[in-house]
Amino acid sequence: xxxxxxxxxxxxxxxxxxxxxxxxxxxxxxxxxxxxxxxxxxxxxxxxxxxxxxxxxxxxxxxxxxxxxxxxxxxxxxxxxxxxxxxxxxxxxxxxxxxxxxxxxxxxxxxxxxxxxxxxxxxxxxxxxxxxxxxxxxxxxxxxxxxxxxxxxxxxxxxxxxxxxxxxxxxxxx
Numbered sequence: 394x395x396x397x398x399x400x401x402x403x404x405x406x407x408x409x410x411x412x413x414x415x416x417x418x419x420x421x422x423x424x425x426x427x428x429x430x431x432x433x434x435x436x437x438x439x440x441x442x443x444x445x446x447x448x449x450x451x452x453x454x455x456x457x458x459x460x461x462x463x464x465x466x467x468x469x470x471x472x473x474x475x476x477x478x479x480x481x482x483x484x485x486x487x488x489x490x491x492x493x494x495x496x497x498x499x500x501x502x503x504x505x506x507x508x509x510x511x512x513x514x515x516x517x518x519x520x521x522x523x524x525x526x527x528x529x530x531x532x533x534x535x536x537x538x539x540x541x542x543x544x545x546x547x548x549x550x551x552x553x554x555x556x557x558x559x560x561x562x563x564x565x566x567x
Contacts, residue, residue, distance in 0.1 A: 412492075420488060427485040430478050443467070501544075508542055515539045 416424075429435055446467055450459045461467055516539045522530025 420484075423481045423484040423488075426478070426481045430481070443471075505544060512539060512541055 446461065447464075448454060449457050450461045450464060450467075452459060515535065519530050519535045519539055
């Protein structure tokens, strides 16, 4: 593997480890709970607990007395648990969305930098081709490729096309 690739992998891993160390105890707790509640162990534990609860309160085990014959306590417990678990999942999802946004911004910045560098290379190669008298260097497409791309104009064009596409889809017969 090229040294630059290895360096990039190392840098990304170090960054992830640093971000993991920078998390507060609350984020760690939310991640731990979310990870556990998303496991089959959690499912099995609930199958046993709720299964026993139901079997006992249906009276199927005669030597154990019913303690929730109407299942109201079970319903309340399950509701409270669901409230807390969904909150922990949302906390984790919000943090993951923020991280995804950061990575998306990094991807965009790298893409813009690469586009800028390629544009400069096209300009340089086209100039060299013209100086050397290479016919292909007069191709009009090169002039287009040699122009800088304004990201805001690309976004405007994308939004305009999206609006037009949405209007065409919503119109009768479209």
